[in-house]
Amino acid sequence: MHDILEGVGKLECKLVLRHLIHEEKLFTLDLLNQRLSSFSYGFVDMKNKPSLISASTLLNEDSSFKNSASQMWCFIRYLPLIIGDQIPRGNQYWELLILLRRVMDIAFAREVTESMIGHLRYHLEDHHTLFKKLFPARDLTPKHHFLVHYPFMIEKVGPLINCWCMRYEAKHAIAKCLATVVGNFKDIAKTVAERHQISQCHRWYTHGVGQNPVIRNPVKQLIRETEGCATLLGKFPNLCEVDEIVVNKSISLHGTEYRSGMSVNIGVQDCMPSFGKLIDMYCIGSDIYLFGTMWETHGFDDHFYAYEVLSRYPVEFFLIKQDELRSYQPLQVVSSYDEQRKELLYISLRSAAVLTGRINEHMLIGPRIC
Template sequence: MEIVLNDGTNIIKRGSLAQVVADNLGANSIGGFVESFVANYLCNTCLTSRTDFQRCNVADNCQMRNRENYEEHLQLLTEDPQSVPLHGIKCACPLNQSRYFNITTKHSPDIMHDILEGLGKMECKLVLSQLIFQDKLFSIDILNARITNFDYGFEDVKNKPSTINCGTLHITDSNLKNSASQMWCLLRFLPLLIGDKVPRNHAHWQLLLKLRQIMDIVFAREITEGMCHYLKYLIKDYHFLFQNLFLDINLIPKHHFIIHYPNALMEVGPIINCWSMRFEAKHYFGKLIAGVVCNFKDICYTIAERHQIQQCHEWHSTKMQEYFAKKFSAVKVFETECKDLILEKFPGLFEQGEIYFTAKASIYGTEYRAGMIVVTDMFNNLPLFGEIQSIFIFGDTPYIFGEMLDTHHFDEHYHSYVCAKPQRAILFFVKQINLKDFHPLYVCSSYEESQDRTKYTLKNAIN
């Protein structure tokens, strides 16, 4: 591709296919693999049969697909078109014609469908059914009342989980009538919702917590090699515990798919960057139009035209802004709590100088409000939390200002960090880019009797 720079210079850039993002069905279809997940060889990453993956808990024990055996199976398919059940390949992948790409070495994990709409729903049903109907630790009415009344905070209230019907827990399928975003919210906050009703070290509760540990790494936006190795053994322990607790239930294909996550993380980095959630959200507009437009002749053309009109409007009416806030207030530097921090960071500013602040602002698309919690740093493998008090604006740069909290420990039973306000206030003053994690959190409390400390649940693991 030829690119013309502002100074008139022409440069040529060449690119190649690096990664294909798809859900499980799409990945199998593009790769030429069987599109039925009841087939014997249903995995597009390895040659483990449906029977063998019941006892294969780590990818090291699997025979991986590669260029050589892929070509061998294609040759066998040419000689005998009925050989599909022997290897799970039904046609050649056209993308393999690329010099630098091969479908067997570029994995496309689908963490949205594997975990949020697969294992998460299945495990929630099984564990909740055990806790409610077998162990009788609490009732379905208590669970639904807490789901309804829990304060999820500004960021998560839009993904508030639906209540759970009693009959749903008795059905053997994995449908919980919640969307993927609702399941992500439910899995994150379920320990705070009912953790006080469950004894510590309860076996079925440990299974749920094990899945949360896996999710922390899988949904992380920064990955280390150590995290990949740790994830491999987490998944192994998770499968072992599941099979010991539910002897009459076989592992489903999505149990097998996640054993390849550690290798995928090593190859392509954080796999949350290629999950299905984003293009599912993109497809929502088309599905919405298809449901309201009375056009039965060429609905695809109509959707494409409407999409282009909407996209054109967005590009021309919006600008990429570093921050956006509706209301500002002016204040003298000497009147602020953090005047020493401000004067230290900006030597050219005087105490009589005027600055602007706001209680809420959107910074690069993420909204921050007074009262929210942010992770400012890490110390001794524990995140340091700070409560936002306001957002200051210096020139065109927003700074988040607030008061630090003391992180006491990580409570495994609630899968949350226990924090409290220190006796002596410690202030922080930081740019969004310097936060350890840009996701703001909300003050959440569990239902345990002791409420002197607050618990915070992270969306993902932080290095």
Template sequence: MHDILEGVLQLSLLMLLKTLIYEKSYFQLSILNTRIESFCYGPIDTMNKPIKIKETGFLTASDIKQSASQTWCLVRYLPLLIGDLVDEGDEYWNHYLELMTITDYIFAPVTTESTTVYLGTLIEDFLTDFRQLYPERRFTPKLHYLLHISSYMRRCGPLVRVWCMRYESKHSYLKQVAHVAKNYINIPKSLAQHHQKQICYRMANNSTYLKSQATHGKVSQMVAGSLEYFDTLENGHYCNRDSILHRVRFVTVKGTKYAIGYMVICYYDNEFPVFGKVKDILIQPNKDNSLFILTPYICTTNKFMQLLITVMIGLLLLSTVFATAFSVELLQSGVY
């Protein structure tokens, strides 16, 4: 987290923006700030929305003044924010896209030994290009640490499993308590008491705390036969025409929230992900089972690394069995 999100990404993003704004004159910083403010980040990334970049002193700034989560959000959405303003084939922009590829491998939840070898080659090329594109910029220790990432992954596995982001998130609560309490006589004891009281409250008032049971929003009942996609449900042997189903707007499984309008990955087709947009969520009464009605999307990329979403006709049905560790059954509905 500290080496990538608060180190390499912030430095590379700062150098890129300075070049695109002041040397290439593709756009002004005010345009970027306007797009940052008006862009729709969706329900998941809203909490990580980056702040506007201050124009005063930006040319001499040493970082972009964003938190780790805000930096990660900005880096991922930057092609959608300013991609249309940059010339295709720009060497500085391509260098930034190389960094996006590297971070995708670093933050991947799974990895292989061959992937780590390829990642090491990508990092070496990135650092060589960085030296050529920004010769006036001194190499920082965190840039050097990139060279060791691939060997760490071979020894420890996916680095996202051992990063300190979750510890920082836990620590943020304690920092808030310390700021509000304003009692520093015995701060460890004060924080421990507040923490234990919070845990006791959550365990006493939330029957699903520390359990695998799913929670959901407000329920509305309906007859399965009245649904436009009843044939898909019937073909999957999930219900008959007279079955009563509960419709909800969201479900939460082991801390992960799924709501209508969210995008989920169904599977991969020729190494490209096939997404599904949650159109409806149905719960079968007296069963630990929820049905996700999805509109399928297929994802492709052009040479400029901007996502192009092509809508496909039809519906997909995802069944998630909450009694187990989120096992997923994917049913075809005649589309494929």
């Protein structure tokens, strides 16, 4: 959080964007801000929508960037899809941001293999070397140096995202807000503690300690009336067409919101991640199943740093439980344009994934550019 999202990421995004806008003149700041405001971030990232960039912020020599850590995470992940069509392939300044994405994908990964640690070392070396080549007047910051220790720390404590301070600061933010608005400073620690206990009691009473599913606007339907009738009957032979099940368009499972139209990472097919688009959520007994149509993964585009997906014909459906997903985090399908201005659909993963015991080579293994 502090090293990348509030440090190296802010500095390098500012330097690279300033060069592409004012030196190479590949696009304008107005175009970038227009696309930032109109980009489809989806339900998951809408609350982290990055702020617009002012001319004064871009021209400042410091590393300030008017975005929080969560906004910067969203900004860096989606920047290739937002403005990548304006940048020619092979641009070395753009490659610096792609190298930063490779580093982030391993640093933010929830599963890390030994080979991923080796790739992280190479990517850090390439990234720091390219930074000094492109910006020789700039010194590497202490946060650049902290990144060098990441491979060693992963070997010692495992995935770094399990011990990053984003969650601690999010929890602490509630106490800071309370301390500001309560207005009682005689024993502020006791006041904040009591309010926290009341909040936790309400949450546990409402949803249960085990994070029971939160179902919104459930509708009972006969199986024959659902879009997944054939899939349901094929998976559950004991069901019949006249049985009733609960159908939902939105549901929260273990704190993660799933809605119709979102995409999920289902598994692996032909050494590529397979994705699906959610249509409905079915409640069968005490189990929740996600139902939708499969995307066809066309390939990984290193320039946009995302997977290109296509609608699959003939249509193929999936029915899967949350714990069977390759990643529990829902994803957003966004559109972008290639060099011929052809509109394509892309899915950008939040971090690197381990595919069938191997790393996701399409994301992590790139040409050595230094």
